[in-house]
Amino acid sequence: MDDVKIIECPRDAMQGVKSWIPTKDKIGYLQSLLKVGFNTLDCGSFVSPKVIPQLRDTGAVINALDLSETKTKLLVIVANQRGAEMACEYEQIDSLGFPFSISENFQMRNTNKTIEESLDAVTWIADKASRSNKELVVYLSMGFGNPYGDPWSPEIVAHWCEKLSQLGVKTISLSDTVGAAKTEDIASIFSTLIPEFKPIDFGAHFHTTLHNWSNKIDAAYKSGCRSFDSVIKGFGGCPMANSNLVGNMPTEKLLSYFAENRVPHKLNLLHFESAVNYSAKIFK
Numbered sequence: 001m002d003d004v005k006i007i008e009c010p011r012d013a014m015q016g017v018k019s020w021i022p023t024k025d026k027i028g029y030l031q032s033l034l035k036v037g038f039n040t041l042d043c044g045s046f047v048s049p050k051v052i053p054q055l056r057d058t059g060a061v062i063n064a065l066d067l068s069e070t071k072t073k074l075l076v077i078v079a080n081q082r083g084a085e086m087a088c089e090y091e092q093i094d095s096l097g098f099p100f101s102i103s104e105n106f107q108m109r110n111t112n113k114t115i116e117e118s119l120d121a122v123t124w125i126a127d128k129a130s131r132s133n134k135e136l137v138v139y140l141s142m143g144f145g146n147p148y149g150d151p152w153s154p155e156i157v158a159h160w161c162e163k164l165s166q167l168g169v170k171t172i173s174l175s176d177t178v179g180a181a182k183t184e185d186i187a188s189i190f191s192t193l194i195p196e197f198k199p200i201d202f203g204a205h206f207h208t209t210l211h212n213w214s215n216k217i218d219a220a221y222k223s224g225c226r227s228f229d230s231v232i233k234g235f236g237g238c239p240m241a242n243s244n245l246v247g248n249m250p251t252e253k254l255l256s257y258f259a260e261n262r263v264p265h266k267l268n269l270l271h272f273e274s275a276v277n278y279s280a281k282i283f284k
Contacts, residue, residue: 002226002264004258005227006254007038007042007227009231010030010041011043011055011077021054023061026282032274035271035275036267036268036271036272038072040094040095042076044061045079045083046076046082047077062090073095076093079098084125084128085128095134097138098139100115100140102152122136136169138169139175140161140164142177143189144182144189157189158192165199165200172201174203176205179209179247181216183219186220187220190204194225203225203227204217204228207249217249230253232251233276234248255272
């Protein structure tokens with residue numbers, strides 16, 4: 001049985017916090033997470049500070065991290081060419097994450113671009129990332145349904161995955177942006193896409209409430225998904241989605257599911273507990 005990949009997303013947790021988190025506290029928290037053994041740390045973003053002011057110090061945070069004793073990769077979110085250029089200046093960064101929505105309405109809210117304009121941006125960023133020896137991860141927002149009234153179906157999701165595949169994208173994380181994914185849709189999407197696009201590593205980025213987290217993980221895992229985004233204690237959510245943030249998948253719930261179902265992973269649970277304790281200093 002293959003180990004699952006766990007991507008911890010402190011960026012997603014911090015971006016909606018209105019009170020300023022001191023840079024030194026962000027560095028300390030990320031440093032504690034780097035000891036845990038996550039596959040990847042979604043640690044910051046290079047987007048307009050007017051849109052996400054909490055993360056305007058991402059560059060300073062990354063430069064202060066000690067990466068000498070970790071195998072965890074660093075990922076940052078970019079929303080346009082300028083952000084990608086800034087991110088590519090940092091040798092420490094392994095991956096660029098781009099939010100691509102198959103909802104025209106949400107794509108405009110999130111990046112101020114139409115879907116076609118965003119596809120042009122993906123084309124440019126994919127080339128820039130490749131030339132900079134970095135991976136491009138595309139977050140397919142509204143991957144499991146659309147609350148904004150735009151057309152949605154598994155066939156539409158597959159259509160955009162095909163487009164992204166043609167651009168050389170190798171990692172796609174399907175995002176349940178507002179926490180509305182139904183288990184039958186999760187199962188249908190992964191069981192369709194994974195066999196159809198074998199070169200692509202598909203992941204799950206769930207937003208969830210406390211009563212439906214287990215069913216979502218179960219549907220994804222049993223349909224072949226082996227890469228999961230999560231956040232300690234489920235903090236955060238997408239501030240562009242709506243006024244009531246739906247929390248992220250709690251990492252401790254993910255680990256509970258894996259333990260119950262004897263799914264192997266590479267996390268050091270003692271260091272994980274230390275990171276959980278550190279999170280209390282950040283999210284008060």
